[in-house]
Amino acid sequence: MAELTEEQSRVKAEEPTASGADVKVHPAPEPARPHDSREGTPTVIVDDLHIIYRVYGAATEAEKGNAANALMRLLKRQGRPQMKEIHAVRGVSFVARHGDAIGLVGRNGSGKSTLLRAIAGLLPPHSGAVYTDGQPSLLGVNAALMRELTGERNIVLGCYAMGMNPSQVKQKYDDIVDFSGIGEFVQFPMSTYSSGMGARLRFAIASAKSHDVLLIDEALATGDREFRRKSQDRIKKMREEAGTVFLVAHNLDVIEETCNRVIWLHKGKIKMDGDPKTVLAAYNKG
Numbered sequence: 001m002a003e004l005t006e007e008q009s010r011v012k013a014e015e016p017t018a019s020g021a022d023v024k025v026h027p028a029p030e031p032a033r034p035h036d037s038r039e040g041t042p043t044v045i046v047d048d049l050h051i052i053y054r055v056y057g058a059a060t061e062a063e064k065g066n067a068a069n070a071l072m073r074l075l076k077r078q079g080r081p082q083m084k085e086i087h088a089v090r091g092v093s094f095v096a097r098h099g100d101a102i103g104l105v106g107r108n109g110s111g112k113s114t115l116l117r118a119i120a121g122l123l124p125p126h127s128g129a130v131y132t133d134g135q136p137s138l139l140g141v142n143a144a145l146m147r148e149l150t151g152e153r154n155i156v157l158g159c160y161a162m163g164m165n166p167s168q169v170k171q172k173y174d175d176i177v178d179f180s181g182i183g184e185f186v187q188f189p190m191s192t193y194s195s196g197m198g199a200r201l202r203f204a205i206a207s208a209k210s211h212d213v214l215l216i217d218e219a220l221a222t223g224d225r226e227f228r229r230k231s232q233d234r235i236k237k238m239r240e241e242a243g244t245v246f247l248v249a250h251n252l253d254v255i256e257e258t259c260n261r262v263i264w265l266h267k268g269k270i271k272m273d274g275d276p277k278t279v280l281a282a283y284n285k286g
């Protein structure tokens, strides 16, 4: 992933925000709260991004590896049997700014998680580029907490992984446990948690630190109403500190209540990009 230089940031900021979009409601929505001098400046620029997964071994039964087939391939100088390509993100372009909370919506398989993982630098672009200002942090349903360790150990390790020192961890520990609402379960291995408890703990850990770019994949989906309200307050605070938040959620109420902008992905392309009410109304109709 390339870092965003000042020059790139200036030039890119002048480019259209969603060149691949079918519809643009308003291409560069104004950030809601002018609190920080960085507010409104780009944090993430996605430039004609294509992501292709290669799935090896997607061969038919007849083509699958047995010794005779392998020998024939060698003799005919053929490569591996059947490699299938899945073009998950197809020419996506947009600019996210300090203070934005951007909801990503779209049907199953439309490329939301793939796009988040690419912004986090976990998937290399097939073509195009992602430029980021600061370190993006991905909080996904499978965020790297260890199931066999207790909540307590995961909090400590998670905080270290985010760059905190021991005294900062100590200072944040109680707040994380309180926020997650997991109570005495903090002493138990995470493998004993319900999916909601795990998701709440992950969000509590990740949001204990402010992030330049926080990418949240479905982590709020399993929380109850009270937890959602607390999470939304945290996201709001992050935006006020001029961070950028990306949120994938199938629950559209969460998106509408939390975000100031929504990007609708359809079959790997941006179908619409604009203010939540307009985009969600169109998405609900389509």
Ligand SMILES: Nc1ncnc2c1ncn2[C@@H]1O[C@H](COP(=O)(O)OP(=O)(O)OP(=O)(O)O)[C@@H](O)[C@H]1O
Pocket (backbone or CB within 6 Å): 053, 054, 055, 086, 087, 088, 106, 107, 108, 109, 110, 111, 112, 113, 114, 115
């Ligand atoms: N690791 C992978 N290997 C191969 N193909 C993948 C992989 N992950 C996702 N895909 C494919 O890429 C496409 C986009 O998937 P992605 O998970 O990004 O969509 P999504 O919008 O997040 O879906 P959902 O709402 O179901 O979570 C789908 O066709 C999916 O099958």
